[in-house]
Structure formats: structure tokens, C-alpha cells
Amino acid sequence: MWEHFAHQADIGIRASADSLSGAFEEAALALTAIVTEPQKVEAVESVEIECSGENEELLLVNWLSSVIYEMDVRKMLFSKFRVKIENLRLSAVVLGEKINQNKHFPAVEPKAVTYNQLSVRNEKGKWTVQCVIDV
Numbered sequence: 001m002w003e004h005f006a007h008q009a010d011i012g013i014r015a016s017a018d019s020l021s022g023a024f025e026e027a028a029l030a031l032t033a034i035v036t037e038p039q040k041v042e043a044v045e046s047v048e049i050e051c052s053g054e055n056e057e058l059l060l061v062n063w064l065s066s067v068i069y070e071m072d073v074r075k076m077l078f079s080k081f082r083v084k085i086e087n088l089r090l091s092a093v094v095l096g097e098k099i100n101q102n103k104h105f106p107a108v109e110p111k112a113v114t115y116n117q118l119s120v121r122n123e124k125g126k127w128t129v130q131c132v133i134d135v
Contacts, residue, residue, distance in 0.1 A: 001026060011108075012117060014130040020120075023127040024060065024090070025081040028067050032078055032096075034133060035071075036104040041079035043095035052089045056120040060129050063090055064113045071110070075099050108135040 001016050011034050015026030032038045049066045053059030063083075071077060078096035099106060116132040 010132045010134050012130065012132045014128065016126055016128045018126065020127045021083040021085050023129045024063055024083045027064060027129050028081045031064055031067055031110060031133065034108060034110055034135065035077060035106050038079045040104055041077045042097045043080040044097050046093050046095050047074065049092045049094060050090065057118050059088055059090060060120055060131060061113045061118065067094065068110050077104060110135055
């Protein structure tokens, strides 16, 4: 489950799941949803991403920053995310397709992950992550 929340000129994302990996997957899906409707993105090409962080919050920033980087350099959008997190090291396979202006109708371009309202928390076995994306 993911959602966007209002934040002045930027866009906040919040995601929840039963696992930290699942919450990171949902956050990446929310990132895609800033650009287009995720269900319009076919999972036809895979990309591997690895990153780490000093804590869970920085790992979230590095993860979403890596997804933004891959979107930019590969001119792709992603709709499926398989994330594994172990000892603050993340490895993932992300699946998507090249951006098609006539199919995806991209709304905005995510530029960067900010530290504004950054949080990763576990309450009663439910992980919730959030941050603000500069668009």
C-alpha cells in the first residue's frame, strides 16, 4: 500500500507493508506513480540495483535515489520491484519498460529524494516509510 501526500511544490510518498523490503518496494511504486499510472508500465526489462546505508532512513534515500537514477539514464519506468534487505544492504531487481510518451503520458519528473519528513518505522510489525520527492 502506498500514497502521496501534499508538500508545497514537491510530492511526499508514504508506503506500508509487513516487511521492510515490502515497504521499500511500495515506496518505489509510489515513485513511479508520480510520473504515470504504474499499471500502464509493462515489466518487460529488468535492471539490478544495489545500495547500502548507515541506517534505514539513509538506505531508503539511497534506494529511491538509485531508482530515480536508473529511470533517468535508461529512460525507463518501473512497475515491479523485488527488494532484499540484509544488514543495511539492499539488492533489488526492478522491472519496467522504456518511456513511451503516447502510452505513459509522463506528468512530472522526479529529480531527487529529500530528507524532508524522512522516516522509517516499525509499529506492531507494520513497516511504514516516507519521504518527500523533489519534482
